[in-house]
Amino acid sequence: MNNxxxxxxxxxxxxxxxxxxxxxxxxxxxxxxxxxxxxxxxxLGTCLILVGVVxxxxxxxxxxxxxLAAVFVLWTSPTGSHALARGAHIxxxxxxxxxxxxxxxxxxxx
Amino acid sequence: xxxxxxLLIIGTFLCLYRVAMGPTPPDRAVGIDTxxxxxxxxxxxxxxxxxxxxxxxxxxxxxxLSFIGTLALAKYLEGRGFDE
Amino acid sequence: xETLKRxxxxxxxxxxxxxxxxxxxxxxxxxxxxxxxxLFALVLSGLLPARVTRLFSPVRWFxxxxxxxxxAFWIVLANFDVLYRVLHPNLPIRPGIVxxxxxxxxxxxxxxLANSITLTPGTLTIDIIDDWLYVxxxxxxxxxxxxxxxxxDIAGRxxxxxxxxxx
Numbered sequence: 001m002n003n004x005x006x007x008x009x010x011x012x013x014x015x016x017x018x019x020x021x022x023x024x025x026x027x028x029x030x031x032x033x034x035x036x037x038x039x040x041x042x043x044l045g046t047c048l049i050l051v052g053v054v055x056x057x058x059x060x061x062x063x064x065x066x067x068l069a070a071v072f073v074l075w076t077s078p079t080g081s082h083a084l085a086r087g088a089h090i091x092x093x094x095x096x097x098x099x100x101x102x103x104x105x106x107x108x109x110x
Numbered sequence: 111x112x113x114x115x116x117l118l119i120i121g122t123f124l125c126l127y128r129v130a131m132g133p134t135p136p137d138r139a140v141g142i143d144t145x146x147x148x149x150x151x152x153x154x155x156x157x158x159x160x161x162x163x164x165x166x167x168x169x170x171x172x173x174x175l176s177f178i179g180t181l182a183l184a185k186y187l188e189g190r191g192f193d194e
Numbered sequence: 195x196e197t198l199k200r201x202x203x204x205x206x207x208x209x210x211x212x213x214x215x216x217x218x219x220x221x222x223x224x225x226x227x228x229x230x231x232x233l234f235a236l237v238l239s240g241l242l243p244a245r246v247t248r249l250f251s252p253v254r255w256f257x258x259x260x261x262x263x264x265x266a267f268w269i270v271l272a273n274f275d276v277l278y279r280v281l282h283p284n285l286p287i288r289p290g291i292v293x294x295x296x297x298x299x300x301x302x303x304x305x306x307l308a309n310s311i312t313l314t315p316g317t318l319t320i321d322i323i324d325d326w327l328y329v330x331x332x333x334x335x336x337x338x339x340x341x342x343x344x345x346x347d348i349a350g351r352x353x354x355x356x357x358x359x360x361x
Contacts, residue, residue, distance in 0.1 A: 007158070012114065057158075065170060072170065086184065087183070
């Protein structure tokens with residue numbers, strides 16, 4: 001493994017952010033807030049782990065595949081999360097009781 | 111390395127709690143989506159531990175399939191009312 | 195002529211992706227990759243948006259790089275924001291769905307703006323209808339009706355670079 005110190009630092013930061021995302025999924029009160037925490041933290045956490053794999057293996061088959069996987073995750077994770085948010089809103093899941101405003105409902109009526 | 115693996119598995123179980131207990135169907139869908147992305151990270155750590163590059167093939171395929179699955183779940187949620 | 199160019203572009207993208215994924219220069223795998231690239235480019239006609247050839251200019255690539263750098267900065271900031279909100283015992287959130295008017299014209303630019311907004315602190319795009327983006331914001335402003343200030347806060351930081359990349 002090349003450069004083990006950098007690899008351990010990258011992977012431990014990534015794992016910490018993954019855990020924070022999972023914790024947010026449990027603690028936050030409604031679907032939309034949970035999606036926020038889960039998308040942001042888990043995307044960055046997984047990308048950091050995969051960058052750690054790139055640093056560990058260098059430019060060979062494994063490193064290139066890890067880099068491609070990181071790009072895929074960075075691209076598809078926000079897209080999937082706003083598809084889910086739109087689906088949840090159209091299915092009629094209410095916002096948390098402490099929410100301030102819902103312009104989407106006012107404008108589209110669904 | 112195996113410590114990181116253990117921590118990620120704990121995180122996956124936290125998401126699984128949301129899948130099992132989530133009060134509404136979209137909550138469960140969010141949990142499934144998050145588990146999908148976390149497993150990509152687990153595959154990367156397996157790749158470092160064993161030095162085999164096919165774990166990264168699994169990671170890429172899992173990322174794409176979990177994205178398609180999330181889109182399918184979202185479409186399914188849009189197509190129906192909410193009464194549970 | 196234009197369609198032929200786009201087909202060739204599709205084909206070369208698929209072929210390069212194949213080479214990266216197999217990461218070997220055997221005769222067998224290269225030939226198989228070439229055959230598959232031709233087949234898939236014929237089957238998936240129109241894989242890329244129609245105006246993609248406009249992206250062949252170094253200036254646009256430079257601004258794309260600038261966009262990526264600023265995006266990386268905001269992603270890291272967003273993660274520390276979530277860290278603070280999740281670990282704080284009182285959950286300091288004040289969520290709501292607000293409306294943002296974008297000045298970007300092309301569809302690709304709007305899609306990238308929506309993805310960038312989702313990854314930045316406290317915001318999650320829910321839907322795009324014409325020029326309006328509906329954004330779930332975890333910590334809404336005091337003055338709800340001031341659309342311009344909200345737009346400046348949420349979308350303003352990316353519109354500058356994205357306009358130079360896509361429009």
